[in-house]
Amino acid sequence: MARELVFYTNPMSRGRIVRWMLEETGEAYRTELLDYGGSMKSPDFLAINPMGKVPTIRHGGTVVTEAAAICAYLADAFPAAKLAPPPESPERGPYYRWLFFGAGVVEPAASNAALGFEVPPDQRALMGYGCLEDVLNTLEQAVSGGGWLAGSNFSAADLYLGAQIGWGMQFGTLPKRPAFERFWERCSTRPAAIRARSLDEALMPAAPGKPSAS
Numbered sequence: 001m002a003r004e005l006v007f008y009t010n011p012m013s014r015g016r017i018v019r020w021m022l023e024e025t026g027e028a029y030r031t032e033l034l035d036y037g038g039s040m041k042s043p044d045f046l047a048i049n050p051m052g053k054v055p056t057i058r059h060g061g062t063v064v065t066e067a068a069a070i071c072a073y074l075a076d077a078f079p080a081a082k083l084a085p086p087p088e089s090p091e092r093g094p095y096y097r098w099l100f101f102g103a104g105v106v107e108p109a110a111s112n113a114a115l116g117f118e119v120p121p122d123q124r125a126l127m128g129y130g131c132l133e134d135v136l137n138t139l140e141q142a143v144s145g146g147g148w149l150a151g152s153n154f155s156a157a158d159l160y161l162g163a164q165i166g167w168g169m170q171f172g173t174l175p176k177r178p179a180f181e182r183f184w185e186r187c188s189t190r191p192a193a194i195r196a197r198s199l200d201e202a203l204m205p206a207a208p209g210k211p212s213a214s
Contacts, residue, residue, distance in 0.1 A: 003060030162187030
């Protein structure tokens with residue numbers, strides 16, 4: 001018997017990334033819509049994710065939080081979707097590299113910049129991302145080739161990093177460099193991305209609140 005896949009989200013959150021990933025897998029899932037300050041902080045949900053944040057998934061008895069981790073989990077849980085290179089493949093290294101570059105480097109660098117925080121040059125060694133300009137240049141180089149980040153196939157790394165780029169350009173936390181715009185265009189026009197956006201947009205009136213840092 002298949003394990004139930006439950007998706008806890010709010011359409012004004014990074015749950016949009018996971019929705020897209022779920023649509024890419026083609027697997028059936030059930031959506032639990034949570035609101036900020038209410039059901040997201042309820043005892044029932046805090047028992048699932050003590051941070052009281054979305055996105056979160058529950059796959060049978062397995063709970064996964066954090067958008068990048070969820071994408072990585074789903075890619076491995078549903079290999080038929082081919083959203084991750086095989087473990088023994090040489091593409092597995094770049095796959096991990098760019099998936100977690102998005103989570104551990106791009107996101108904090110862009111968030112700090114949006115808050116007006118600039119790392120002093122003599123303190124850059126303390127930050128995992130160093131400085132924003134290095135992050136942007138590295139990101140630009142990674143997506144400039146016209147292919148995908150981990151070989152010839154689209155993967156969860158492209159989805160997650162592409163979502164970071166699209167979100168960043170939309171809200172002004174990343175500049176609209178031509179390479180970023182081209183990469184986002186390729187990612188965002190995938191049928192699963194279009195379906196995911198449509199599903200989340202349909203839920204917007206039912207989900208009052210403000211964007212989450214989940």
